[in-house]
Amino acid sequence: MxxxxxxxxxxxxxxxxxxxxxxxxLRGFGLxxxxxxxxxxxxxxxxxxARGAFNTLLSQEVPEGGVVAASGGNHGAAVAxxxxxxxxxxxxxxxxxxxxxxxxxxxxxxxxxxxxxxxYAEAAARAAEWREATxxxxxxxxxxxTTVEGQGTCIAEWEDQGLQADTVLIAVxxxxxxxxxxxxxxxxRKVVAVEPERACALNAALVAGAPVDVEVAGVAAxxxxxxxxxQICFDLAQVQGIERVTVRDRNITxxxxxxxxxxxxxxxxxxxxxxxxxxxxxxxxEKDERVAVLICGGNVAPDPLAS
Numbered sequence: 001m002x003x004x005x006x007x008x009x010x011x012x013x014x015x016x017x018x019x020x021x022x023x024x025x026l027r028g029f030g031l032x033x034x035x036x037x038x039x040x041x042x043x044x045x046x047x048x049x050a051r052g053a054f055n056t057l058l059s060q061e062v063p064e065g066g067v068v069a070a071s072g073g074n075h076g077a078a079v080a081x082x083x084x085x086x087x088x089x090x091x092x093x094x095x096x097x098x099x100x101x102x103x104x105x106x107x108x109x110x111x112x113x114x115x116x117x118x119x120y121a122e123a124a125a126r127a128a129e130w131r132e133a134t135x136x137x138x139x140x141x142x143x144x145x146t147t148v149e150g151q152g153t154c155i156a157e158w159e160d161q162g163l164q165a166d167t168v169l170i171a172v173x174x175x176x177x178x179x180x181x182x183x184x185x186x187x188x189r190k191v192v193a194v195e196p197e198r199a200c201a202l203n204a205a206l207v208a209g210a211p212v213d214v215e216v217a218g219v220a221a222x223x224x225x226x227x228x229x230x231q232i233c234f235d236l237a238q239v240q241g242i243e244r245v246t247v248r249d250r251n252i253t254x255x256x257x258x259x260x261x262x263x264x265x266x267x268x269x270x271x272x273x274x275x276x277x278x279x280x281x282x283x284x285x286e287k288d289e290r291v292a293v294l295i296c297g298g299n300v301a302p303d304p305l306a307s
Contacts, residue, residue, distance in 0.1 A: 002145060002183035002232075007152035014054040014150060017085060019043050021154075023161050028262045029255075029279055035291055036165050037263075038158050041271050041298025045105060047223075048154050048177055048296050049078035049141075054085075055150030056139045062088050065136035069093070070127035072120050072173070072222045073102030074270075074297055075141035080111035091130060093123040097222045099301040119216055121227045142176030143230030152180025154294070159184075165292035169194050169283060171273035172202050172244075174226035175233025177296060182236040193237065193244035194277040196220045196269075200246050201229040202237060210234070219249045223270035223297055243283075247273060251280040259295070266304065271297040 023038045044050040053075070057067065066089035069079040076092035083090035090111040094103060095118055106113050116123045120141075131138040140147055154177065155168070167190040170178045181191050193202055198218035205211045211234050216225040237244075255272035258279065259265040274293045277283040285291050 002149045002152055002180065004184060004186065006145075006149045007156055007180065007184050010055040010146075010149040011153040011156050013058050014051060014153060017054045017082070018050055020157060023158065026263055029258050029275065031278060033285065033291070035275070035278065035293055036163065037293050037295055038154070039265060039295050040154055041265070041267050041295050045074070045077040045081045046297060046299040047074040047078065048151055049075045050082060051153050052147035052150030052176060053078040053082040053139060055153070056144070056146040057082050057086050057088065059146050060137065062137055063135050065134040066090055067139055068127050068130045068136040069139045069141065070120065070124040071098070071141055072225055073098040073106070074223055074299060077102060077105045077109070077299070079139050080106050080109035083111065084109045091136065093127045093130070095119050095123045097225070099222055101301040101303040101306070102222070102299050104303070105299065119227065120225060142174030142179070142226065143232055145232070147176050148179045148183065148232050150180070151177045152184045155181045155184045163292060165290045166190060167192060167285065167289060168292045168294065169274040169277055170294050171195070171224060171270055171296055172233070173199070173224035173270070175202060175230040177294070179230065179233040179236050182240055182242070187240060191242060192277070192283055193242055194274045194283070195244065195246050196224055196252060196273060197246045197248050199225045201226050202233065203244050203246060205229045205234050206237060206244065219252055220269040220273055223268060224273065245277050245282040247276040247280055247282050251276040251282070255279050265295065266300055267295055267298045268300050271295050
């Protein structure tokens, strides 16, 4: 488990480089109760991933070979942005399903982008080959202590801002964000893992009793499409007995549409996945249970304002 003092240290370390993203309590969305939300899609490069990227780069010595990362898009953009801010060169491998908007975001940082046929696993294999050949620092998207500690700062920050909820719903891909939340909260609040039905590596691992490979598809696959859950996340989820639910693609897109229509928040499918659990009834709060949703990503494809 990432110690709380390590997450606290990460928060201090990255503070000059990341945004303190806003929160709000909102009504609507077809729900009879209010929902606390934190809009982490307003973070640099459009997702929480900048937190882990900066924490890793600021807590370790970067070699002459620079940094390398494999990503479905958001992690790669965050690593590329953090590397550029700190004066390091970066090479980012993404699968074709990352989509043109995320690819362009990575290119805009000055990083070297490599597009790989297949899914995230193929991009990860190519990144590992580059690391071996050049000595570059590889920044894992979700299964590394400094990544998880950085992502945990999102929840630590939310508590600083006055989080009132009993329960926090968080979308899960590889598990870095929810692992950081579990490490920080340590059972003080209930954390609910929300996964798309067609990309549910955590659910499959908890059923099997160990991380296993899953098939990945669906509207959120380029953000939540990890083929295997991270070991750090799995261990924490198993020890803490985390509650988890899955949602259909259509429920995700309905939540995405509702966030724009009712709150003027433009988010990618992954960013709406946790809210979809409430709107669809996949997670039903108890009477008087206060709930919160982390909106985690806003890199919509295609870019709605692209020329």
